[in-house]
Amino acid sequence: MTMAPDDARREASHLYRAMRDFVQSMDDTLPGKFEITKEGIVHDMMSPVRPHELTVLRLRKRLENIMPEEIVAHTGEPDAEDEPEGILRRPDIMVIAEANREGDGAFDPRTLLAAVEVVSRSNPDNDWVGKIRDYPLLGVPVYAVFDPRTGTGAVFTDVHPTPAGPRYATRKDFVYGKDVTIGDWTVPTQNLPLHGD
Numbered sequence: 001m002t003m004a005p006d007d008a009r010r011e012a013s014h015l016y017r018a019m020r021d022f023v024q025s026m027d028d029t030l031p032g033k034f035e036i037t038k039e040g041i042v043h044d045m046m047s048p049v050r051p052h053e054l055t056v057l058r059l060r061k062r063l064e065n066i067m068p069e070e071i072v073a074h075t076g077e078p079d080a081e082d083e084p085e086g087i088l089r090r091p092d093i094m095v096i097a098e099a100n101r102e103g104d105g106a107f108d109p110r111t112l113l114a115a116v117e118v119v120s121r122s123n124p125d126n127d128w129v130g131k132i133r134d135y136p137l138l139g140v141p142v143y144a145v146f147d148p149r150t151g152t153g154a155v156f157t158d159v160h161p162t163p164a165g166p167r168y169a170t171r172k173d174f175v176y177g178k179d180v181t182i183g184d185w186t187v188p189t190q191n192l193p194l195h196g197d
Contacts, residue, residue, distance in 0.1 A: 037087055037130055037134055050193065051148040051193040051194060051195050052092075052118050052120060052148065054192075054193050055118045055146055055148055055192050055193060056075060056092045056093060056118055058191070058192060059073070059093060059116060059118075059146065059187065059192075060073040060075055060093055062187040062188065063093070063095065063116075063182070063185060063187060066185050066186075066187065067095070067185055069098075070097055070098050070099065071095065071096070071097055071098070071113065072095075072096060072097075072098050072101070073093050073094075073095055073116075074093065074094045074095075074096055074101065075092065075093055075094075077090075079106045079107070080094060080106060080107045080108075080109040080112060080115070080138065080140075081106035081107070081108075081109070082108075082109055082138050085137060085138065087109075087134050087137065087138060088106070089109070089115075089131065089134060089135070089138070091112075091115040091116060091117055092116055092117050092118050093115070093116035093117075094107065094112050094114075094115060094116075095112065095113040095114040095115075095116070095142075095182070095183060096111055096112050096113060097111070097113070109135075109138035109139055109140055110138070110139035110140075112139075112140050112141075113141065113142065113183050114140070114141070114142035114143070114144060114182050114183045115131070115135055115140045115142070115143050115144070116143075116144045116145075116146070116182065117131060117143070117144070117145050117146070118146045118147075118148065119145060119146065119147040119148065119149060121149065121195060124147070124149070127145055127147075128145065128147075131143065131145075132145075132156060132168065133165075133167075135156075135168075136156075136159040136165075136166040136167050136168050137165055137166050139159070139166075140159075141157065141159060141183070142155065142156070142157050142182060142183045143155070143156040143157075143168065144156075144180070144182045146189075146192065148192065148193060148194050148195050149194070149195050150194075151175060151176040151177075151192075151194050152173065152174065152175050152176065153173070153174050153176075153180065153189075154171050154172060154173045154174065155171070155172045155174070155180060155181065155182060156168035156170065156171050157169075157170045157172075158170040174189065175189075176189045176190070176192050176194070177189060177190055
């Protein structure tokens with residue numbers, strides 16, 4: 001039996017809504033962070049650890065100190081969600097215009113100016129592999145990764161089409177201690193904690 005394209009889309013949408021309902025029901029029940037990708041549910045078992053949370057805090061403050069007032073470095077909820085693509089992501093920091101925060105529900109990922117992630121010890125591939133694939137698919141123009149395990153990171157830009165779908169064309173690696181440019185803003189990376197500090 002062959003499914004018609006509309007039937008396949010309805011089935012995929014039904015599956016995605018079931019996964020989203022499960023993720024929402026688990027949010028206050030289990031530790032860690034749940035996200036939805038094309039492969040299914042990702043559960044990052046991280047409990048908030050000081051290097052991770054301190055890195056997020058310092059980066060958010062540094063970004064907000066140099067960005068125009070109408071742009072914010074948002075942490076926390078809501079999520080960035082594209083239901084037709086079947087993807088729900090929870091960036092550590094979302095750079096977004098304050099006006100795009102109005103309303104209810106998840107953020108449209110295409111309104112993000114940048115997504116910033118701090119790599120967790122429990123699931124580094126989620127940040128270094130899965131999100132490098134998903135963020136360009138969602139239309140996020142800039143993705144910055146900070147890795148407190150190694151004191152390094154990378155900024156991905158220039159979304160372009162490929163046979164596997166949209167991908168970032170440019171990767172600029174950096175080491176902690178040097179300034180890094182995320183979108184239109186350059187922030188220092190001095191005094192970002194490392195795991196084991």
